[in-house]
Amino acid sequence: MTAEPITGHSSRWPVPPQDGYTVDDLFTLPDLPPHTELLDGSLVFVSPQRDFHSTVIDLLTAGLRHSAPPELKARREMTVVLDRRNAPEPDVCVVRAEAVTGRELTRFEAADVVLAVEVVSPDSEARDRETKPHKYASAGIEHFWLVEMTGTDRHPVVRVYELDPVTKAYALTGIHHDRLKTGVPFPVDLDISAEALDTL
Template sequence: MGALMNPEHSWPIPPPGGWTADDLDTLPNLPPHTELIDGSLVFVSPQTLFHMRAISFFDGQLQSLAPNVYEVLREFTIDIDRHNRPEPDVIVVDDSAVGDLNQTRLPAAAVCLAIEVVSPESIGRDRGVKPVKYAEAGIAHFWRVEHLDGRAVVYVYERDPSTGRYGTAGIFHDRLKVSVPFPIDLDLTEIMPKRRRTA
């Protein structure tokens, strides 16, 4: 209770109409990885070991596989519109959009693949809200990564340009192999701790 009464830890009061994408760069004392969804600030809960391992896995693997025209970034916000600035867990972006090392965000139009690793507190956003927004923003590929029965499962979606929505392109358990946005072949069992893989 004391922390809530301490002015240093008070919650920011949104202005009329909600927060904007620019506010994420200027609001003081925001927790790391704060996102903006529909004008509201979304704070991240402590992450699971699976979440951390999965992000590191996809970041490292895609770094080594992506052609030079792309750059792979982890936990970096993207501008969808004035009231939406989410932070996908991993993104693959057009290299030409990455320049200034002081950048704090990238335009959604530069993203060709967005990956979300689902946490218990983010299920609704990662399964429902974010995919809709990513598709509407024109992001061609979206992967949702979940922990199911001790294994990583990747749900792969591709945007249908005629509808502007994602369609399921595949569900992958132990191995993920796709040809778009570039050839990718991953052993998903590597996400799990070694003792779980050899048990």
């Protein structure tokens, strides 16, 4: 479905369809900004990110790639299709290796994802803390990490969640400040201190 342009208006943005956008629209609309997400049929555009956001993504992606078993792969900023009207882009995700089918790949299905990670930004607090975790859990993604900047030295804190199969909601299993050490979805032992960020 392609939205009709606004007639007699200088905006270059398409008019949303009456029922909202779909995943097909997300991948076919021309000239969307990089990292556009689809949440509840609405396009979400990403603001310029802080250095903290970028370096934490780098740190976690490298650490997960180093720790992951061969059957899993860590990827950064890839679209994950949850359903027809929801296709967010986790900052980092861990997917099953067989889902990585080639260099032209643009998305993963929720069933391929074992971990989704969101690094909170000022413009995305509500989405990262409430909207996305709820949607990831509803889609059956077993593990979720939420990363925020804290302390006077502005270091990351990582909250680790695991999906409760009974409630279909995430349960907090740990809060990590200077070292991220967990056994799920596979053993990870990663320095996440301010000093570790400073080396990147």
